[in-house]
Amino acid sequence: MASSADVAPAADVLPVADFQRYLLSTCMPLFGEGSALSVDSFKASLEDAEATITLDQFVSDSATRVLQVHCYPARANDDSPMDGSSYRVRVNLGIEYAPGKKSGHDVVCFIKRFSAPLAKDQTLNHQLQIMTLGLGTSAEGDKTDSDTATSSSGENTEEEDEDRGNLLSVVYNYVHQSFTPLVNEYSKVHMPQSDMTNLSEGTRGLPAIRRRMKELELALLQYQQNIEIPEVNLIFHPVIQQAATLVREKGVLIDVEALGLEDKVNDVVFVNTIQGGVSKWIKEIQKVTRLVNEPLPGTAMQEINFWCDLNRALLAVQEKLKSPEVEITLAVLQRAKRYLATVSFSTDHGLGPALQQVSSVMTLMKEFPMNSILSATDINQLNQGVTLVFTHLKKIRVADSYNLSRLLHLVEVMSSDLTQQVISLLRVYSLIEIPFNQFEQLISSCKELFTNWHRQVATLYDLTKELFKRRGGSINTEKLPMLSELQMEHVAIEERLMELYEFREQHEKLRDVIQRVLGGSNTIGLDETRGGDSTNDALTEINSAYAQLNSLDPLDVSGEGMTAWKNLRKAYDLCIDRVEGRIINSLTSRLSATSNADEMFRVFSKYNALFFRPRIRSAVQQFQMQLIENVKEDVSSLQAKFRAHYAYSEASRTSKLRDIPPIAGAVMWAKQIERKLKMLLSRVESVLGVGWEQHVEGKALKAAAEAFIAKLNPQLIFDQWVNDLASMPIFDIKNIILNIVTEDTPKGEKKKLVVAFNQQIVTLFKEVRNLEWLGYRVPFTLKMIAEDAKSKYPFAMSLDASLKTYTSTCRRIQPIFEALTAAYVREVRATIGKTFTKGNEMRWHADGLGEYVTDLATKVERLHDKVDDLLQKTSDIDTLLESVRTSSDFQAGDVQTVLVKIQAHVDELSLAGYANLNVFVKNLNTLISEILGK
Template sequence: MFEPIILQEYLNKLLLLVLEAEEADLKATLWSIPETTEKLCLFTNDSQVKALYITKSKKDTNDGSYNYTISHTITYHLNDIALISITKHNDKLDPYYLIQSQIQFLNLPGPAISEYVSTSMNSHEEAIYSCIHYSVAPYFDAYVANNDYNEINKNMMIIKFKNIEIPLIYLNIHPIIQKAIEKAKGRRATIEYIDLALLGDIAFLNKLQSDVKSWIKEIKKVIQLSRDPSNGMTIQEINFWLNKETALEKIKNQINSDQIVLTLNILGHAQHFHATTSFANIGLKEAKEQVHKYNVLMKDFPIEELLSAPDVTKIKEALCAIFAHYNKKMRITQYPIKKTLALVEAISHGLNDILIKVLGDFCLMYMEYKDFEKVMSDVEDVFKTWDVIIREFTNVARDVMHKHSDKFVQIKIDPVHDKLQERIEFIRNFRKQHEQLYQTIVNTMIKIKDAIKIEDDVVQQQESITINKIDFLEEINVAYKSVKDINVLDISVNDTEIWMKAEFTYNECVSRYNALFVKPKIRSAIQKYQNELIDKVKNDISKLYNKFSQQYYKSGANYMAQLRDLPTISGFMIWAHQIEIQLHIYMKRIEDVLGKD
């Protein structure tokens, strides 16, 4: 445990220099308040307290003295002259390292600074601008200039998702034990360095025994820590086990320190075997072995490549790298199969999030159709890659389970990104149909104009008036605007309802063109395109018929149903229903071309 008095002494020297504080003012205000010690203790030893703020403010007495206050939050007062922000590099301060290497501070002006110092700074905005523009920004620019940007982005993503869930344990040492260690001057301290009278002192021995019990309690908190990989991100699970191994190693180093060894030797000499035996059987060795076996999988896990992928191609490469590592390490790690399945679903969650992030930068509904289709093709490759590597992973997982004779676990993955995949496929099909409609009308307008030119003057005039009344392309564009500004990647219930309403508006607007297709003059003009559309639908129906003729048992759907452990009859019914739905879609396309009649 880091003693707050050490931090107090350091801050006292710092404030004298940075805030030009007077020793008397600090003693009369800051150090005389009991809450100050409590706040210092929380800052040094509580991982939840990240910062300290010390404020210098003017008094109403105008006697030349100042108030100094300390807090874990910043408050704004007109009497504030200056503020020092103090942050720590780690969750807790380590008593074995210099304090100046573990904290950093920032000096900020208060609103009352202009009354005491000659300055042109007139506002907090100027102070903030100066701090960021002349300190933080140049520091960041210099760092970026000497490092790879993608590597920086990856590290930033790690920090974003990093959860420090393992508390750092510092075992309290009795002052007499500490003095004995210092007296030994680097040699191994033995009970000879302890006063003989103390070796028989019941109060002293009971205090040591109480310390050992508190050590056991604190160490067991770390040993018994675990987590469910289905809660949170993949990188949080990875960091948890890596951090736990580090924490256990630090505990082991403390246990092997002279202070702990001497304490246990004294208790053993006094025949307090209950405390020493309990401490020896705490289970640290077994915990370290278990975590080490888990970390065969966690070490060098390339999840950062997925979280920081800048484009769809990199996402695909990251998935391949992740499961190449996974399938290799899974054969030699002791990480449980049940946790492994949850971790794969967490990877799917990460895939879902990074796809939304990357695709969100494209503005999918605004893209030129050619560029849109290129992106969609790349995304389709990502989903196909996922299906392939999951099949391979499933086979490896089953082999590992049989090899280790583990209790049977159903190998079933429920990908989080399934709904996003369905939405992307739907949007791709929607834009494809819209583009076909748009291009059909563009090409048909040319044919219509050519057909009108060969009519007599009266018919030509009537048809021209009819055609000119409708700006076909403008109406199609207006219809498309109803869906253009919707976040199509948001699959929440609320945004799905918004999309459905917009799609209904779009369909209402474009449905009128079905009637145009059956008018004699227009129909003759679009006959060529009509035949092409019908031929395409016929080919699609033919492919669907061949798929149905091959029977369910020879289909890829049967294989996927087995992977997901679906009953055969259920898989068959789902397969048949999907074919029926697809057939209805093709029939609807014919209806759109020929009309309901």
């Protein structure tokens, strides 16, 4: 790109003659070559001396960057060209605009791209930009998409109207059709929604540029759409004007005598003349005041601008009626006793009521935020604009003069404006081709917009009904239409967008499912021998079917657009039907080849994602019913197992072996059944697909399963256990540790020493431990009892073992040994007796409990060992004595040996510290003597 300092040498500047030929070849097709404008006439105009100087300056001067070429009809007083052409051509530098051009005045504007002379070694297309500007309409006039309102005040000439409308239409077309879309496309490339964090400083200003472009476009459109309010032109009599001049210049009071109009009061012709003028004033003012009953225009901005302009016009009329000319005229008529004329003027022009009505309406129309909708650059801004507009519309409460039915009609018109704005904003996207996640976000914003609109309309309608009742709803008041009767134009585009979203969602889901279900090298796809290749073929065919919609304009909701949408949908469905047909053949062949229910379940679990397609779902219905029956049988089996009760189940016996208490075991058992039931239900989902609960068979199975799960609820077992514990004896750590109980035996009652520790307490802390592990919240009191019992449980078990050992050991002591073990038995009994010592009982909370339990266990163990040792040694002695008693040839030496061995055992007993050993030895000696004596 060249800069302003890049000025080419004179030798490199484009010759003027070459530039003239370029203008001739470029402009003639634009102006229209024919009888009206000939090539020779155009060429002669360009070669004119004045035109040549102008063209030379444009070509060679770096500072001159704009050239205009005008083509316009020759005026009657213009010198006709020599060739007789009815059109003239002229050129000028810079931008020139003169109002009042005649129809057919066309302008082509050439703009240099760079501040430099035109170089002859570069093509002019790269050095110039060309714009066409029509300053007037041709024969039929240009009709742009702005639908400009054509109400005229009657004061401007026809040429000026054509001039203004055509020029603004051209500028609007450039902005609307070229500049704004170009900026939008530039923004899409340089400011993508997916990467808003890595934008340069220049790029960050693009949203502001887009908004300003939108505001410019809107301003141009509104200027063309404004309804012209006729200007009130009050014509005054020259004599009255002279008198008014005296009032203004010399401050003379408005008085007939002071103004020298006494003679005129008696001049009938003069009075009749000014009275006729007053009558014309009434008609002139009524042209404005009667506009209050004008029907609603085509757009919301036209309505807003209409009331604003009407308000300004009425205020201007009010100011004119305060002028000296009006006051002097009315004073003359009053002095001439033309009372009817003055009274008629005051009552007939209707300015007061009109001002009052418009003033009330202006509370609603003033600062109306319609631009927040019309200048929005994205859907979110549009949604915010809708909220602002409807919030403003609540001012209808104080705008008593604004008709309520007109307000609802305004909402309908706003719906039309909303439709155009939504289409305009969505037009920059290719709704068929953009990625689905971006499309989904866009549609989500549209859903929020339309939901907000309907909510706001419903709220406004309720307010309107309330105001209708408050204002009386008289016979003269137009009846309000029903909310459902309002014609909202945006509904069509809303329905189309929702249909398009549903269509694209189904398409993306189908593509996803086919890729996931049929993709992969180990997957049997549409063709079992081709695997992944057939998956690619299916995806290609689906994509091709979708590609047919690329030619569709999804925002066209006209009759032709609806037909095109239906036809393309039908073509798409035909392609998808072929793909579904191959999938159905593959699926049914695989299901038919299965040998058992488990294999069939595996096939269904793989393909069930495809069951959202009605054809595929109906094709496998026979296999589904077969598997559903299997599931029903399994559910019935679980129900029978539950009815058999946990106590009689194999799980109960297994739990006992694993030291799992009964309640925790029952809870685990119920959870296990529930888990199996849920697994069966997941199998149902794999068979019937997502939403299986809505299926006829699935609904019945779901109801039965929910009823079964309600009975299985482990919480019920837990709650019942908590309630039962309320009647169970509570473990009290203040109780003594041992207790004497009476047992009934065949020989009568018998006292028994037991540990004062309830076995249910043992079960309790085991239950608490397992239930907490299962996630249940055990009541605090039970938890504390279990904790206490758990801490004392080892002592209780040790005491119980000691008592059992002591009892069994005492039963083994024979009367002959009682003397020997008396000391050990006595110390055990003394230790046990401490428990029952009055005032010093051993209790579970005692600090010395551990020492006591250990001491008792030690003494019982010693008693047990002494008794075992005594019994062993006495058994050996008995064996030796028996050998002597039964031997017939025992020699003296053999007897001596036996006696030595017996003495050794006796010595061991003596060394072991047995008490009363002398008694035992005496009895033993007596026994030996008896044996030897025999």
